Amino acid sequence: MSVRVQHSLREGNTLANYFANLIFDFTGTMEYKNFQKVPIKSKKIINHDKLSLANMRIRHSISTRFTS
DSSP: OOOOOOOOOGGGSHHHHHHHHHHHHOOSOOOOSSGGGSOHHHHHHHHHHHTTOOOOOOOOOOOOOOOO
């Protein structure tokens, strides 16, 4: 048996990134015992991954306008 361990940044693992942000905003306990209980957005991420679709991460920046 061989095992390969590969580090992936949180941003590279969309599902882990989604749950990390979800937990960051929530102060309680979350537990999902089956796939039907998982949030819809995470199901979409899983299905996109199954289909090997590219994930576009778009960063929105706030532009500051200076007025005189």
